Amino acid sequence: MLQNTLGHTSLGEERSEKVDDALRRHQGEAGALIPVLQEVQRSFGYISKENMAYIARALKLPLSEVYGVASFYAQFYLEPRGEHMVRVCLGTACHVRGGEKILESFAEALGIRPGETTPDKRFSLERVACLGACGLAPAAMIGEKTYGRLTPEKVTEVVREYVGPAH
Ligand code: FES
Numbered sequence: 487m488l489q490n491t492l493g494h495t496s497l498g499e500e501r502s503e504k505v506d507d508a509l510r511r512h513q514g515e516a517g518a519l520i521p522v523l524q525e526v527q528r529s530f531g532y533i534s535k536e537n538m539a540y541i542a543r544a545l546k547l548p549l550s551e552v553y554g555v556a557s558f559y560a561q562f563y564l565e566p567r568g569e570h571m572v573r574v575c576l577g578t579a580c581h582v583r584g585g586e587k588i589l590e591s592f593a594e595a596l597g598i599r600p601g602e603t604t605p606d607k608r609f610s611l612e613r614v615a616c617l618g619a620c621g622l623a624p625a626a627m628i629g630e631k632t633y634g635r636l637t638p639e640k641v642t643e644v645v646r647e648y649v650g651p652a653h
Contacts, residue, residue: 494524532563568610591641
């Protein structure tokens with residue numbers, strides 16, 4: 487019980503400390519909102535409502551403006567994302583080499599649609615415009631790792647690497 491309480495406290499402190507650090511770094515800058523949101527997202531993987539309200543107060547901006555900016559840019563996530571971010575490329579090079587099929591294969595293997603997160607919070611699926619690996623088209627990334635020349639069969643194998651064999 488005591489441990490639980492302590493755990494919660496330190497998590498909360500760490501949370502606001504990181505937001506405070508971001509705010510300090512961009513203090514007094516015109517247009518501080520976007521870099522602060524970027525740092526907060528880098529720290530937590532998304533921007534919670536709580537953190538949006540905190541940032542709005544600190545930057546003396548209306549919450550509606552912070553929410554407006556955070557929801558306008560595709561780079562910001564307003565919900566927690568999965569532990570593994572799966573980015574499937576649908577840029578020109580990947581598109582012509584069957585990127586859509588690769589996206590479908592990932593969606594099927596993970597049981598989610600693009601923009602969704604698995605219920606166990608392990609994976610989020612996203613389509614992107616170019617991963618800078620056009621020579622490996624069709625390509626996808628899981629976290630920082632790039633997978634190239636994908637086929638639906640390879641997608642199944644790759645997902646199995648992360649999920650483990652079926653029970
Ligand atoms: S178009 Fe897919 S990696 Fe560039």
